Amino acid sequence: MSDLVRDEGGVLTAPHVLEYPYRRSVGPVLGRFFTALRDGRLVGVKTAKGRVLVPPAEYDPETGAAVSDAFVDVGPGGVVTTWSWVSRPRAKQPLDRPFAWALIRLDGADTAMLHAVDAGEPSRMKTGMRVVPRWRAERVGHIGDIECFQPEGE
Amino acid sequence: MREVAIVSFAQAPNARRELRNEVEILMPVVQEAVARSGIERPFDFTCSGSSDFLQGQPFAFVMALDAAGAWPPIPESHVEMDGAWALYEAWVKIQTGQAETALVYAFGKSSPGDLPEVLATQLDPYVLAPLWPDAVSLAALQARAYLEKSGHSERDLAEVAARSRRSAKSNPNATVSGDYEVEKLLATPHIADPLRVHDCAPVCDGAVAMVLVAGDRARKVCERPAWIRGIDHRIEPHSLGARDLTVSVSTRLAAEKAGVGRGAVDVAELHAPFTHQELILRDALGLGANVKVNPSGGALCANPMMAAGLARIGEAASRIWDGSARRAVAHATSGPCLQQNLVCVLEGA
Amino acid sequence: MADEAKPVTNIKTPMRLEYRYSAGVATSRFLRGIGQGKILGQRCPSCRKVYVPPRGSCPRCAVPTVEEVELSDEGTITTFAIVRVPSENIDVPLPFASVHVLLDGCDIPFFSVVQECPVDQIRIGMRVQAVWVPKEELTSTLQSIRYFKPTGEPDVPFEKLKEFL
Numbered sequence: 001m002s003d004l005v006r007d008e009g010g011v012l013t014a015p016h017v018l019e020y021p022y023r024r025s026v027g028p029v030l031g032r033f034f035t036a037l038r039d040g041r042l043v044g045v046k047t048a049k050g051r052v053l054v055p056p057a058e059y060d061p062e063t064g065a066a067v068s069d070a071f072v073d074v075g076p077g078g079v080v081t082t083w084s085w086v087s088r089p090r091a092k093q094p095l096d097r098p099f100a101w102a103l104i105r106l107d108g109a110d111t112a113m114l115h116a117v118d119a120g121e122p123s124r125m126k127t128g129m130r131v132v133p134r135w136r137a138e139r140v141g142h143i144g145d146i147e148c149f150q151p152e153g154e
Numbered sequence: 155m156r157e158v159a160i161v162s163f164a165q166a167p168n169a170r171r172e173l174r175n176e177v178e179i180l181m182p183v184v185q186e187a188v189a190r191s192g193i194e195r196p197f198d199f200t201c202s203g204s205s206d207f208l209q210g211q212p213f214a215f216v217m218a219l220d221a222a223g224a225w226p227p228i229p230e231s232h233v234e235m236d237g238a239w240a241l242y243e244a245w246v247k248i249q250t251g252q253a254e255t256a257l258v259y260a261f262g263k264s265s266p267g268d269l270p271e272v273l274a275t276q277l278d279p280y281v282l283a284p285l286w287p288d289a290v291s292l293a294a295l296q297a298r299a300y301l302e303k304s305g306h307s308e309r310d311l312a313e314v315a316a317r318s319r320r321s322a323k324s325n326p327n328a329t330v331s332g333d334y335e336v337e338k339l340l341a342t343p344h345i346a347d348p349l350r351v352h353d354c355a356p357v358c359d360g361a362v363a364m365v366l367v368a369g370d371r372a373r374k375v376c377e378r379p380a381w382i383r384g385i386d387h388r389i390e391p392h393s394l395g396a397r398d399l400t401v402s403v404s405t406r407l408a409a410e411k412a413g414v415g416r417g418a419v420d421v422a423e424l425h426a427p428f429t430h431q432e433l434i435l436r437d438a439l440g441l442g443a444n445v446k447v448n449p450s451g452g453a454l455c456a457n458p459m460m461a462a463g464l465a466r467i468g469e470a471a472s473r474i475w476d477g478s479a480r481r482a483v484a485h486a487t488s489g490p491c492l493q494q495n496l497v498c499v500l501e502g503a
Numbered sequence: 504m505a506d507e508a509k510p511v512t513n514i515k516t517p518m519r520l521e522y523r524y525s526a527g528v529a530t531s532r533f534l535r536g537i538g539q540g541k542i543l544g545q546r547c548p549s550c551r552k553v554y555v556p557p558r559g560s561c562p563r564c565a566v567p568t569v570e571e572v573e574l575s576d577e578g579t580i581t582t583f584a585i586v587r588v589p590s591e592n593i594d595v596p597l598p599f600a601s602v603h604v605l606l607d608g609c610d611i612p613f614f615s616v617v618q619e620c621p622v623d624q625i626r627i628g629m630r631v632q633a634v635w636v637p638k639e640e641l642t643s644t645l646q647s648i649r650y651f652k653p654t655g656e657p658d659v660p661f662e663k664l665k666e667f668l
Contacts, residue, residue, distance in 0.1 A: 011173035016524035061391030084294030085347035112395030141511030175527025223565025
């Protein structure tokens with residue numbers, strides 16, 4: 001029997017990896033968002049009603065109408081609208097030490113975006129707290145260009 | 155509307171780890187549902203729900219057809235979501251007049267992978283999935299938002315867990331059951347603050363099957379058919395930050411369309427894989443304190459992914475058959491943080 | 504960056520998930536049989552067809568299969584394709600024939616490859632036999648059957664095979 005195959009009570013099991021090396025085209029709306037990330041900025045898009053969606057979407061989630069072509073700078077700071085604490089991060093997640101996931105409403109935005117907050121411990125997290133992005137030096141146009149957010153003033 | 159009833163239901167034991175393949179799990183369940191239905195194969199329509207990502211085996215649903223028997227070739231369809239939506243498709247098919255009988259089944263084998271991580275693949279692939287937020291962490295974001303807005307406490311969540319586990323003592327297919335003290339539950343550590351282990355559905359493997367029959371034929375094969383008197387499903391935007399996570403607007407709308415409020419509800423089977431979601435769903439469905447919620451223990455005690463929603467409908471139908479309910483509501487959910495919801499009203503007469 | 508001014512039009516989003524796959528009860532028995540140099544099928548209690556590899560069920564009758572049948576490692580080619588392009592997962596020299604072999608006593612063809620035979624001589628009806636790895640190298644995986652080779656017996660007439668194509 002090969003090393004990888006295990007006999008578990010008569011049934012054989014083996015490791016199995018499912019892998020898709022996707023490259024996705026992002027279209028004109030998310031393209032503006034990712035281009036801005038690469039340049040170290042954050043942008044949202046205005047809906048016909050004037051609400052600012054961040055991350056931008058092609059359609060207004062409230063009405064289904066196409067968004068306008070008005071992109072506006074937002075952030076870089078914002079407010080945590082809710083959060084949860086990860087005590088044991090998984091390998092693929094943004095930080096390798098305990099961190100918070102948070103929905104963050106950036107200054108000037110009407111919707112919140114998800115990202116990690118490097119706060120050290122849960123007692124330093126609070127709904128309503130202000131956070132700012134920590135940018136990577138090497139940016140490619142990807143959500144990971146923001147390494148994480150951190151409490152403002154640190 | 156054509157009258158359609160559920161006449162039989164069967165489910166697999168919801169084991170934490172099944173080593174059988176999907177057909178070996180499904181076959182006895184389908185056979186039991188078919189035998190109890192009093193309907194002979196072939197069915198006019200067969201529809202199933204499952205997700206290949208759970209077990210990492212692309213097109214596993216095609217192999218699962220072996221359990222339904224696809225020879226001579228049968229009219230069949232599949233949804234890559236909870237089997238409750240397969241039931242909806244079968245109900246529509248019967249409404250069109252193209253079918254009088256339908257076999258609906260669902261299966262989920264989550265144990266081969268890391269389920270909370272696998273579920274990240276259902277998220278927006280541009281700005282969410284690349285961060286790999288796990289499903290438990292996302293539910294915890296919703297839980298905190300709900301607790302802070304509603305004034306409920308983590309104790310209220312533990313009470314939902316304790317009641318569910320107590321109810322599950324009478325469910326032989328439950329993964330988790332028993333008497334648990336709220337104090338002791340609250341003394342356990344958070345796994346995704348503010349959620350603890352008891353706030354989250356256990357990971358398990360399972361399968362369910364049921365048979366739908368139209369009109370007089372249902373009366374002929376079943377003493378007390380569970381009639382589907384209303385069914386509707388609604389979905390919300392995928393972007394979590396564009397939704398109000400503290401309420402379930404989609405459930406409320408689906409409940410209105412399905413006519414939940416048209417009569418008294420005796421029993422409700424709610425597909426709430428996290429404790430706080432049961433509280434959100436009770437509000438959205440307008441259920442009073444006198445409604446018996448999740449007598450089976452609900453998804454908090456057995457949550458075979460892609461089958462637990464259909465199981466709620468089967469459990470609600472079982473309360474109609476045994477006469478303990480005249481009118482029951484079943485709910486199924488799909489996607490992160492109650493993104494999509496289906497509501498079904500069942501009546502015994 | 505050289506393309507600083509250019510808009511971002513696509514992003515890399517690789518996805519990798521790790522599992523511990525279970526072969527199931529029936530297929531595990533089959534694989535353990537392979538590890539002992541035996542090919543085990545299962546017979547349907549209803550239509551009496553024999554399946555290999557067995558999955559614990561008859562897809563036609565939708566009933567469980569339990570009766571185990573040891574099959575010959577000789578059989579007949581029911582169809583084939585000549586492969587001339589390399590593939591990461593196959594280390595057989597090109598060109599080679601991938602084939603469906605109907606093992607004697609079985610009702611469903613078995614996928615493998617043929618070697619020790621020029622590809623232009625491979626034909627439907629040709630008799631072939633499994634070539635196993637040496638006994639001490641047998642494992643519970645299909646790698647234990649290296650390939651099939653011609654036996655030299657007379658071909659099986661098409662009439663006897665057409666039901667299994």
